[in-house]
Amino acid sequence: MGEKDNLSLATILADRGVRLTRQRRIVLDLLDNSTTHLNATNLLALAREQDERINRATVYRTVNTLKRAGLIDELDLLHMEGEQHYYERRKASDHVHICCKSCGRVQELETELVAQLADAIFKQTGFLTSGIRIEARAKCPDCLATAEAAASTGDSDHE
Amino acid sequence: MGEKDNLSLATILADRGVRLTRQRRIVLDLLDNSTTHLNATNLLALAREQDERINRATVYRTVNTLKRAGLIDELDLLHMEGEQHYYERRKASDHVHICCKSCGRVQELETELVAQLADAIFKQTGFLTSGIRIEARAKCPDCLATAEAAASTGDSDHE
DNA sequence: CTTCCTGCAAACCTTTTGCATGCCT
DNA sequence: AGGCATGCAAAAGGTTTGCAGGAAG
Numbered sequence: 001m002g003e004k005d006n007l008s009l010a011t012i013l014a015d016r017g018v019r020l021t022r023q024r025r026i027v028l029d030l031l032d033n034s035t036t037h038l039n040a041t042n043l044l045a046l047a048r049e050q051d052e053r054i055n056r057a058t059v060y061r062t063v064n065t066l067k068r069a070g071l072i073d074e075l076d077l078l079h080m081e082g083e084q085h086y087y088e089r090r091k092a093s094d095h096v097h098i099c100c101k102s103c104g105r106v107q108e109l110e111t112e113l114v115a116q117l118a119d120a121i122f123k124q125t126g127f128l129t130s131g132i133r134i135e136a137r138a139k140c141p142d143c144l145a146t147a148e149a150a151a152s153t154g155d156s157d158h159e
Numbered sequence: 160m161g162e163k164d165n166l167s168l169a170t171i172l173a174d175r176g177v178r179l180t181r182q183r184r185i186v187l188d189l190l191d192n193s194t195t196h197l198n199a200t201n202l203l204a205l206a207r208e209q210d211e212r213i214n215r216a217t218v219y220r221t222v223n224t225l226k227r228a229g230l231i232d233e234l235d236l237l238h239m240e241g242e243q244h245y246y247e248r249r250k251a252s253d254h255v256h257i258c259c260k261s262c263g264r265v266q267e268l269e270t271e272l273v274a275q276l277a278d279a280i281f282k283q284t285g286f287l288t289s290g291i292r293i294e295a296r297a298k299c300p301d302c303l304a305t306a307e308a309a310a311s312t313g314d315s316d317h318e
Numbered sequence: 319c320t321t322c323c324t325g326c327a328a329a330c331c332t333t334t335t336g337c338a339t340g341c342c343t
Numbered sequence: 344a345g346g347c348a349t350g351c352a353a354a355a356g357g358t359t360t361g362c363a364g365g366a367a368g
Contacts, residue, residue, distance in 0.1 A: 019342060021348060040332075055350050060333060062348095076235060078292065083332065083358080096276065098286045107286060111279050117255065117272050118295070125266050126300035127257045133237065135292045136277070141285035178367060180323060199357075214325045219358060242333080242357065 008032050009071055009089070018065070026050050027062045031072060037086035037106060063087055078135050080104060096134045102143035167191050168230055168248070177224070185209050186221045190231060196245035196265060222246055237294050239263060255293045261302035 009028040014020055026047045030038065038046070040059055047054045066072040066087075075086040077099050096109040118129040139147065168187040173179055185206045189197065197205070199218055206213045225231040225246075234245040236258050255268040277288040298306065 019347065021342070023349070053350080056332095057334080057351080058349060064334090074238070079233065085332090096280065098280055098284060098288070100286065101289070107284050109280060109284055111276070111283070113272055113276050113279055117270070117276075117293070120270050120272055121255065121257055121268060121295055121297065124270070125257060125268055126303075127259065127266060127295070127297040128303055129257070129295045129297040130260070131296045133292075133294045133296075134276070136280055136286070136288045137290045137292075138280065138286040138288040144285075144287055178322065180367070182324070212325075216326080216359075217324060220323080223359090244357090 009066065012071065013069075016069070022051065023047070023054050023058045024062050026054065027059055028066075031066070031087060031089055037075060037077065037088055039084035039086050041084060043087075073131070073133070075133065075135065077106060078137055080137075094132045094134070096136060098136045098138050100140035100143055101137050102139055102147075105140050107140070168225065171230065172228075175228070181210065182206070182213050182217045183221050185213065186218055187225075190225070190246060190248055196234060196236065196247055198243040198245050200243060202246070232290070232292070234292065234294065236265060237296055239296075253291045253293070255295060257295045257297050259299035259302055260296050261298055261306075264299050266299070 257266045
């Protein structure tokens with residue numbers, strides 16, 4: 001497991017006999033190379049920088065293909081910026097998404113606790129897990145510092 | 160922490176000086192007493208059994224009030240049945256939601272791993288967590304048994 | 319009596335779909 | 344050449360909002 005992590009989505013799809021169009025290649029590349037989590041709107045905007053003509057429907061259709069193929073996962077990052085869904089390449093193991101409720105920054109964390117969780121789920125409920133989505137609402141170090149500074153000047157730290 | 164778990168939502172809101180209308184009481188009671196996870200559609204339908212006149216907008220507005228007050232949490236149960244959001248009373252500690260991808264059954268699990276996760280997040284990233292949403296895609300024991308039976312008769316177990 | 323909530327309807331936002339055309343293999 | 348993907352526009356699904364009237368404190 002995980003030996004294909006460095007293959008591009010395009011390569012993987014080609015191997016599976018999926019037709020690769022100009023539009024799909026653009027979206028796949030974006031998902032391969034993005035460092036942030038992209039939603040459909042972002043994807044469309046970025047894709048249009050490369051091809052003015054590309055349509056919203058194509059972005060959604062491509063993303064759905066990838067979801068069904070198990071190559072990307074869908075997140076909502078706790079709806080901190082609206083109702084859109086975010087997409088990321090599926091990695092070898094599930095990880096935690098930590099969202100700063102003050103500045104919106106999203107940090108990822110890999111920890112063996114996730115695997116332990118899957119084990120505990122099976123042992124305690126009999127449910128066999130095939131994927132876990134974990135999203136934490138949090139305050140990032142920077143925003144914590146800011147809040148502390150504000151507190152020491154008498155301001156209250158409202159959620 | 161947790162000493163108010165047995166107070167009704169209505170009581171808590173009243174304590175906070177929130178106006179309690181007939182409509183709100185109905186929605187609050189439903190959220191207090193439901194054993195399953197309710198979405199806006201369910202809530203509206205159930206509320207209408209008690210008061211034919213109650214409107215969708217009122218349900219949404221009540222739910223939003225509760226969300227902002229931190230009294231309920233919003234889930235999407237991995238979008239296994241559409242894009243609606245589900246609501247549940249916030250409990251003393253976060254727990255895991257396990258969704259059977261075959262039959263749709265949702266099981267909850269409390270485990271100290273969740274608190275460990277929050278600790279690990281803080282120690283390893285400096286993000287201070289105030290709530291974690293965990294949703295696992297899984298197969299429940301019944302559906303596992305069914306799949307096994309099917310497999311032994313030659314059927315394949317397709318995701 | 320005032321404030322805030324409600325119902326209604328329309329708007330809004332995100333995602334999906336039907337259809338005619340165009341492109342990949 | 345054939346089949347599948349695309350663009351377009353319209354529809355669908357879910358949630359929010361403006362406004363006039365009504366109920367709660």
